[in-house]
Amino acid sequence: MLRSRAGTSGEGVRLGDIVLRNRLVTSSSLLGYGVSDSKFGYGMSPVALLVPLAEFGAVTTRTLTVEPREGHFTTRTDWALHEVPDLLRRYGTVLRGVDGGWINAFGWCNVGIDAYLRDYYPRTREQRTIISLGGFSAEELVTLVDRVNAAVPAGDIAGVEFNVSCHNVNFDFSAILQDVLDEAVPRSNHPVILKLSADHDYVRNARQAAAAGVAGLTAINTVKALRLDPRTGTPFLANRYGGLSGRAIKPIALRVVSELREAGVTLPIIGTGGVRTADDCREYFWAGADAVALGSATWLASYPGYVLAPLRALRIRRMLHAVRGYTPPRTVAP
Numbered sequence: 490m491l492r493s494r495a496g497t498s499g500e501g502v503r504l505g506d507i508v509l510r511n512r513l514v515t516s517s518s519l520l521g522y523g524v525s526d527s528k529f530g531y532g533m534s535p536v537a538l539l540v541p542l543a544e545f546g547a548v549t550t551r552t553l554t555v556e557p558r559e560g561h562f563t564t565r566t567d568w569a570l571h572e573v574p575d576l577l578r579r580y581g582t583v584l585r586g587v588d589g590g591w592i593n594a595f596g597w598c599n600v601g602i603d604a605y606l607r608d609y610y611p612r613t614r615e616q617r618t619i620i621s622l623g624g625f626s627a628e629e630l631v632t633l634v635d636r637v638n639a640a641v642p643a644g645d646i647a648g649v650e651f652n653v654s655c656h657n658v659n660f661d662f663s664a665i666l667q668d669v670l671d672e673a674v675p676r677s678n679h680p681v682i683l684k685l686s687a688d689h690d691y692v693r694n695a696r697q698a699a700a701a702g703v704a705g706l707t708a709i710n711t712v713k714a715l716r717l718d719p720r721t722g723t724p725f726l727a728n729r730y731g732g733l734s735g736r737a738i739k740p741i742a743l744r745v746v747s748e749l750r751e752a753g754v755t756l757p758i759i760g761t762g763g764v765r766t767a768d769d770c771r772e773y774f775w776a777g778a779d780a781v782a783l784g785s786a787t788w789l790a791s792y793p794g795y796v797l798a799p800l801r802a803l804r805i806r807r808m809l810h811a812v813r814g815y816t817p818p819r820t821v822a823p
C-alpha cells in the first residue's frame with residue numbers, strides 16, 4: 490500500500506506540511522465557522538456544543554467566498570422566536586434526511602471571508618483550524634488566499650482547503666481547476682488541501698494537485714444526488730439537485746481513497762464520508778487515509794434525534810481517545 494509521508498511529533502501529527510493535533514478532524518461546514526453565532530448555539534450542531542472542539546486534529550470551516558453569499562439559504566442569524574417556523578421551513582428546502590444519509594444544497598451560504606476573519610476566526614484561536622475557500626475563478630481563489638495570508642500568520646492554521654468540488658452551486662469546476670492550482674496554490678502561506686469529488690476524475694485531479702504543490706487531499710465531498718416527492722414529482726430540495734452525505738457514501742469514499750493510493754498518489758489524504766465510529770476511522774486508515782473527518786453522520790440528526798446529543802458527544806470523545814492512540818502504517822511510499 491502506497492502511503493504519504495505522515496508522522497507523529499510532539500506538536501501533533503504531521504502530514505507532510507499539514508500539522509494537525511491528531512488524525513481526527515471535522516469536515517467542512519458541519520460545525521459552521523467553529524463557533525456559534527449566538528448564546529443559543531445557532532449555526533452549530535447541538536452535538537458540537539457538548540464536545541471540546543480544541544481536541545480535534547482541526548476544525549474545517551464552512552466554505553467562505555470573497556463576498557457574503559445567501560446561497561440557497563440565508564446568512565441571517567437574528568431569528569425571533571415567532572419566526573422559527575419560517576426558519577425551519579427554509580431549512581427543510583436545503584437539507585433533508587434520506588435513507589442512509591442527508592442531501593443538502595446550501596449553495597455556499599456564508600458571511601464572506603472578511604467577516605469570518607474579523608468576527609469568527611479570533612474566537613476560534615484555541616482550536617486548530619482549516620479554512621475552506623470557494624470561488625468561481627482563479628482570481629477569486631487568489632483573492633481569498635491573499636486575505637487569509639494577510640490576517641493569519643503562517644503556522645497559525647493547519648491549512649486552507651480549496652472547495653472546487655461542490656455540486657450545490659451548479660458550476661463546472663473542471664473549467665477552472667488548473668488555473669486555480671497554477672495561480673492560487675503558490676501564493677498561499679498556508680498548506681493547501683484540495684477537496685475532491687467522487688463525481689469528477691479524482692485521480693487526474695489529485696495528480697494535477699500534486700504537480701501544483703498542493704499539500705494534501707480531502708476525499709470526498711458530497712455525491713451529486715436527487716430525491717423527489719413520489720406523489721407530485723416535486724424535488725425535495727429547492728435547488729433540485731443536492732449533495733448526498735452520510736452512511737450511504739462511506740463505501741464510495743473508501744473506494745476513492747483506495748483508488749487514489751492504487752494510482753500511486755502519495756499526497757496525504759483526509760478521508761471523509763459517513764464516519765461515525767472508531768471502526769469507521771480504522772477502515773479509512775486501512776484504505777490509505779492519513780486522517781479522517783467527521784461529517785453529517787456524526788453531527789446531524791432529526792430534531793427529536795438531537796435529544797441523544799449527550800450520548801453522541803460521549804461517543805465522539807471515545808472516538809477521539811481511540812484515534813489518538815492509533816498509528817497507521819508509515820511511509821511506504823518511495
Ligand SMILES: Cc1cc2nc3c(=O)[nH]c(=O)nc-3n(C[C@H](O)[C@H](O)[C@H](O)COP(=O)(O)O)c2cc1C
Pocket residue numbers: 516517518519551552584591593595597621652655684709710711733734735736738761762763764782783784785786
Ligand atoms: C449540511 C452540509 C453542508 C456542507 N457544506 C460544505 C461546504 O460548505 N464546503 C465543503 O467543502 N463541504 C461541505 N459539505 C461536505 C462535507 O464537508 C463532507 O465532505 C461530506 O458531507 C461527506 O462527509 P460526511 O458523509 O461525513 O458528511 C457539507 C455537507 C453537509 C452535510
